[in-house]
Each structure stands twice: as structure tokens, then as C-alpha cells.
Amino acid sequence: MRIFSILLAGVMPVSCDAAAPPKATVKSPVKAVAKSAAPVVRAAPQAIGVFRLDRAPQQGSIARGTVPPGTIRLVMNGQDVDFAPDGKFVIGFGRDFDATAIIVAYLGNGQSMSERQTVAKRAWKIESLATVRRYSQPDAEFQARRPGELAQINAARRANVQSDGWRQQLIWPSKGRISGFFGSQRIYAGEPGSPHSGVDVAGGAGAPVVAPADGVVTLAAASPFTLEGNLLIIDHGMGLDSAFLHLSKIHVKLGDVVKQGQLIGAIGATGRASGPHLHWGMKWNNERIDPQPLAGPMPAAQ
Ligand SMILES: [Zn+2]
Known part of the structure; x- marks a missing residue:
């Protein structure tokens, strides 16, 4: 068995790795x-x-x-x-x-x-409703199209691109009122719905969407997906990516290298959306990330 020693750096958050207890001490x-x-x-x-x-x-x-x-x-x-x-x-x-x-x-x-x-816990916005959740029966068209859409999304998430976008301070891809918060969740008569997986920006139909950081386009929907509508995914490298949903237009194509601030699309209401807004979701590997604190305060709209 390989023997690891643990070097304690003398600052508070440091501790031994419980999985590999020190077997020998090395002077350092x-x-x-x-x-x-x-x-x-x-x-x-x-x-x-x-x-x-x-x-x-x-x-x-x-x-x-x-x-x-x-x-x-x-x-x-x-x-x-x-x-x-x-x-x-x-x-x-x-x-x-x-x-x-x-x-x-x-x-x-x-x-x-x-x-x-x-890892500090956050208080998510939870809304408890007395009403029972209504399920809409997926129609035949949805059932026929969904597997292909999910395959495209999964392929995009698995892509491993070379980009340094993950090092950058993110910028907001669009400006406007934040109309939906990451992590918010509705409880229907005790039954939890899915937490909101991104941040929504009500920037107005047709408003520009720009890249929040450098990256490579790993998905640019050729036609609207059933739920996400015109979906664009940009990989920022190191397992960090951004997804932009419900776009009215996509200005980039699969494999394009994009720079932070570059125009990539326009806000729309395609897919399952109650009105025009940008849904911006981020993932690090399989972990869903809230873009809002990473992008900082929303700048004032022009
Ligand atoms: Zn959303």
C-alpha cells in the first residue's frame, strides 16, 4: 500500500484527509x-x-x-x-x-x-402551494422528439473543449430585471417540484445576448427544442458551461470559438416559456451552478 503523509499548512481550514491517514511524517x-x-x-x-x-x-x-x-x-x-x-x-x-x-x-x-x-448552505426561495400539481400528459410529438434532444444536450455536456473562459470574471449575457432565481422551488400540496436550474432575465423580446465568458459552442439548436426552445450551450473549459434557453435567434454555430461580450443570440420565448426571457443555466460537470453571484450586480439597462 502506498503511504501518503499529510502536510499541515497551519491555517484554519486545513485538515487531514480522513481517507488516507498519515502513516509517516515528512519534514517539510x-x-x-x-x-x-x-x-x-x-x-x-x-x-x-x-x-x-x-x-x-x-x-x-x-x-x-x-x-x-x-x-x-x-x-x-x-x-x-x-x-x-x-x-x-x-x-x-x-x-x-x-x-x-x-x-x-x-x-x-x-x-x-x-x-x-x-460548503455553506444557502436559503433557497421555496414557495408552498396548497394546490396539487397538474401533470400534462406528454403528447406523441414530445415523446418522439425528446430522446434526440436529450442526446444532443448530453453530447454537448460531455464535450471537452480547450478554453480559458472558466478563468474569467463572468459578465451578464443580457441586461434586465431578474425574473427568476436559481434554486427556487414550488411545493405543490407537499410534493416538491423541480428547483429552477438557472437565472431568468426579462430583457425583452429580441434583446441581445452576449457570451458571459470565452468559450466554444457545443450546441446550437437548428430548430426549437420542445422545452428549451432555441438552445445554445457554450463550454468555458474545465467542465464549466453555460446554457441559454428560449432564444429567438442564435448567431453562432456548433464549434465556433466565442469571446466574452460577443453577440451570440437574441432573447425570445421559444420552447416552454410563459413570455420572452433569457434562462441562463450553468453547470460544473454534473453540478448545477447559480450564475447570478458569479456575474455580480446587474448593470443598469441603457
Ligand atoms: Zn428559467
């Missing part, structure tokens, strides 16, 4: 500092722990960080995480992520460094 500069320096200096809030995460982990969000020098493998809660040649990486936590994040870097010299992060 990091450990020496932690032992000899009497007052431990806490890491700045913007740079948390071993991996220098740029934000404290919370549900429905991402955090970016940097692996320690010499890292050959990065793992979060047992899942491998990609990192760039410069050591930068992004990790994400879905709406219902209900666990501690244990991040481990395995180094080329056989050692490992780990960090335990508490």
Missing part, C-alpha cells in the same frame, strides 16, 4: 513554519488554505484555486478534478451539495496535501 518547510511560528497568521479571506480558493465554497457556486507545486493529481471527495498547466483549477458545488469538500493534491514525490472546506 510548511510544517516547520507551522511549528515554529508562534502566532499563526490566518490566510486572507480571498485566499483560503492550501489551495488558495478565491471564494469560500457555498452551495450552487464555484471556487477557483491553485494546486501546490509538484501536484500530479487533484481529487475532491473522491472525484478527479482537472487542473491547468499553471496549476489553476475550478471546482463547483450544486444546489443541494450537502457535504464537506475534502480536496487532496497528490504530489509527484509521493506526499499529499489536503484541505477540508465546509
